[in-house]
Amino acid sequence: MEWKIDDRYPIWSQLSEQLAAFITGGQFEAGQRLPSVREFAADAGVNPNTMQRAMAELESLGLVVTNRTAGRAVTEDRDRIDQIRRTQVKKEVDIFLERMEALGFTRDEIMGVLREAITEEEDG
Amino acid sequence: MTFKLIKYEWKAMIRAMLPIYAATLALAVVNGLAINNEFFTRAESMLQGTFLESLIAIFQAMLLVVYICLLAGLCIMTFIVTVQRFYKGLLRDEGYLMFTLPVSVSQLTFSRAFVAVIIMFLSGVVGFFAIGLLAGMDFLRALIMLPAEIASAISRAVASGELSPGLAVHAGLYTIELIVMFLLGCFEGVYGFYAAMALGQLSRNHKVAMSVVWYIVLGIVETTLMWSLIFIMSGPAVIVFSSSILDNAIISLHVFLIVMNIITLLLLAAKVLITNVVLSRRLNLE
Amino acid sequence: MDKEIMRFDKVTKRFGSKTALNDIDISIERGRIVGLLGPNGSGKTTFIKLANGLLHPDSGTIHIDDRLPGPETRAVVSYLPDRMYFADWMKVKDLAGMFEDFYSDFSRQKARDMMDKLGIDEKDRIKNMSKGTKEKLQLILVMSREAKLYLLDEPIGGVDPAARDFILKTIITNYSPESTVIISTHLIADVEKVLDEVVLLKEGQIIRRENVDRLREEEGRSVDQLFREMFAQG
Numbered sequence: 001m002e003w004k005i006d007d008r009y010p011i012w013s014q015l016s017e018q019l020a021a022f023i024t025g026g027q028f029e030a031g032q033r034l035p036s037v038r039e040f041a042a043d044a045g046v047n048p049n050t051m052q053r054a055m056a057e058l059e060s061l062g063l064v065v066t067n068r069t070a071g072r073a074v075t076e077d078r079d080r081i082d083q084i085r086r087t088q089v090k091k092e093v094d095i096f097l098e099r100m101e102a103l104g105f106t107r108d109e110i111m112g113v114l115r116e117a118i119t120e121e122e123d124g
Numbered sequence: 125m126t127f128k129l130i131k132y133e134w135k136a137m138i139r140a141m142l143p144i145y146a147a148t149l150a151l152a153v154v155n156g157l158a159i160n161n162e163f164f165t166r167a168e169s170m171l172q173g174t175f176l177e178s179l180i181a182i183f184q185a186m187l188l189v190v191y192i193c194l195l196a197g198l199c200i201m202t203f204i205v206t207v208q209r210f211y212k213g214l215l216r217d218e219g220y221l222m223f224t225l226p227v228s229v230s231q232l233t234f235s236r237a238f239v240a241v242i243i244m245f246l247s248g249v250v251g252f253f254a255i256g257l258l259a260g261m262d263f264l265r266a267l268i269m270l271p272a273e274i275a276s277a278i279s280r281a282v283a284s285g286e287l288s289p290g291l292a293v294h295a296g297l298y299t300i301e302l303i304v305m306f307l308l309g310c311f312e313g314v315y316g317f318y319a320a321m322a323l324g325q326l327s328r329n330h331k332v333a334m335s336v337v338w339y340i341v342l343g344i345v346e347t348t349l350m351w352s353l354i355f356i357m358s359g360p361a362v363i364v365f366s367s368s369i370l371d372n373a374i375i376s377l378h379v380f381l382i383v384m385n386i387i388t389l390l391l392l393a394a395k396v397l398i399t400n401v402v403l404s405r406r407l408n409l410e
Numbered sequence: 411m412d413k414e415i416m417r418f419d420k421v422t423k424r425f426g427s428k429t430a431l432n433d434i435d436i437s438i439e440r441g442r443i444v445g446l447l448g449p450n451g452s453g454k455t456t457f458i459k460l461a462n463g464l465l466h467p468d469s470g471t472i473h474i475d476d477r478l479p480g481p482e483t484r485a486v487v488s489y490l491p492d493r494m495y496f497a498d499w500m501k502v503k504d505l506a507g508m509f510e511d512f513y514s515d516f517s518r519q520k521a522r523d524m525m526d527k528l529g530i531d532e533k534d535r536i537k538n539m540s541k542g543t544k545e546k547l548q549l550i551l552v553m554s555r556e557a558k559l560y561l562l563d564e565p566i567g568g569v570d571p572a573a574r575d576f577i578l579k580t581i582i583t584n585y586s587p588e589s590t591v592i593i594s595t596h597l598i599a600d601v602e603k604v605l606d607e608v609v610l611l612k613e614g615q616i617i618r619r620e621n622v623d624r625l626r627e628e629e630g631r632s633v634d635q636l637f638r639e640m641f642a643q644g
Binding site: 005007008009010011012038039041042044045046047048049050053 | 603632635
């Protein structure tokens with residue numbers, strides 16, 4: 001897995017964001033068992049305590065459930081995953097719009113640019 | 125734990141000594157054959173005056189020189205291995221491993237001293253055989269006969285009344301006292317090196333040179349103490365030895381041996397103490 | 411069980427006229443990964459050598475797992491020195507055997523598994539290995555113990571990025587959750603992600619102690635930035 005950690009934010013919050021993206025992005029499916037905290041930590045090269053905290057965050061978001069016998073797994077609740085996925089998209093879109101507006105683009109121009117980019121990608 | 129330390133120390137030391145033991149003994153056998161073998165003697169007389177005869181003579185002389193060098197090497201190697209296993213094995217990088225094992229400093233130094241004494245003894249045995257083998261197979265034959273010879277000599281002495289049971293007891297005691305003296309002396313010698321190196325490693329830059337200096341200093345202190353002791357004791361000693369209790373020569377010898385053993389024991393204790401205290405409180409690994 | 415694994419009380423250590431550590435007070439909890447940071451000569455190695463009993467303090471007291479440093483504490487401390495400590499004659503199995511003999515918390519199987527991954531054979535002679543492999547072997551042995559306290563002196567000094575990743579992963583995967591790891595280093599950026607907290611040493615004194623997450627959350631800076639600020643003039 002590809003982990004990106006920068007200097008500014010707490011490491012655990014960066015980890016929980018990326019873990020959430022792994023789940024909503026489908027790398028881990030609903031109900032799938034997850035590797036242990038230690039394995040995740042080794043893979044990301046971070047402190048297990050920090051990974052633990054990121055996992056706790058995902059649990060409180062309802063993306064991950066802890067089963068006493070089977071360890072941690074992705075929730076079976078697809079609606080919840082979808083809901084989180086929407087908030088992630090919303091957040092990214094908000095950031096995108098904010099930047100485009102700062103560059104002086106109107107809503108119509110933005111739509112045009114987007115349509116163009118998507119057709120180009122489909123053709124290419 | 126001490127036993128495990130001894131096991132590892134033994135492995136390391138015997139590894140260093142085995143080649144020279146083997147070489148010495150092998151050359152002693154070869155020399156023994158070369159000197160005593162009939163084939164060589166006959167060959168020499170047959171080849172008398174020829175070039176080959178002098179070649180054989182040169183060859184024999186060379187073998188002898190190498191053999192003498194090996195005998196000297198045996199002594200030197202025993203000394204070097206004793207010192208080096210302590211210096212390199214404890215006071216240099218390997219010390220980082222040894223001093224962080226869950227054992228005490230006294231266990232570390234004792235295990236090394238113990239194996240060093242065994243190696244000294246082994247070197248002595250190898251040297252004895254090496255010299256004996258020069259005499260060829262007769263030596264081995266004599267050696268096998270020796271216990272029986274001694275036993276028969278003792279029984280003859282007892283039978284003729286020369287050896288009373290009382291005297292035998294004393295002879296036994298002397299043997300024990302001498303063995304103790306030998307052992308204490310060996311340990312005292314080894315710990316003498318250890319104490320000097322323990323003090324020498326305190327120096328930042330010249331650990332080896334300072335170890336030599338400390339060895340000399342310790343030697344001077346020891347000699348001074350011994351002579352002062354002799355000076356102080358000579359008065360009382362004369363009185364004791366001239367008193368009626370000790371006019372018996374047999375008893376006097378016991379007293380002498382026991383006093384010597386006590387003195388050696390005290391010296392040993394002092395050196396053990398210096399080594400262990402310095403290494404546990406002032407270890408100075410680079 | 412007491413919460414703290416290690417405590418220094420007013421510990422001072424001098425070498426001749428030079429004071430290597432001056433009046434250090436610190437307590438470190440169980441279950442933490444702590445970075446001991448500072449430039450060369452700031453007293454990191456002295457700190458670690460005092461904790462494992464290789465050095466004796468001139469004044470003050472040290473407690474490891476509620477005991478003074480000695481054979482009993484060494485049984486629960488796993489130490490990686492900043493140098494090679496192998497004897498020339500040793501093969502891998504001699505050294506592994508030695509660890510097995512002396513440390514009851516050593517797992518030969520764990521060491522073997524890790525060595526297999528690196529292609530190290532137990533019959534290999536240590537003297538013939540490359541410097542990098544020797545360093546990894548030493549780390550493997552140290553991390554194959556189930557110790558209460560790991561003291562790692564400059565484990566990533568002078569190694570390439572691939573070796574550094576191997577080392578950090580080995581540490582993360584093998585320490586047990588109740589044990590504490592102390593890593594001394596002057597390469598902060600590389601280890602920052604694995605640390606719970608950092609202790610900054612300068613000229614024999616602790617000048618700062620920080621929780622890595624707190625620093626980022628409340629001050630918005632990384633330990634690397636903090637370190638650069640603290641030692642900017644040096």
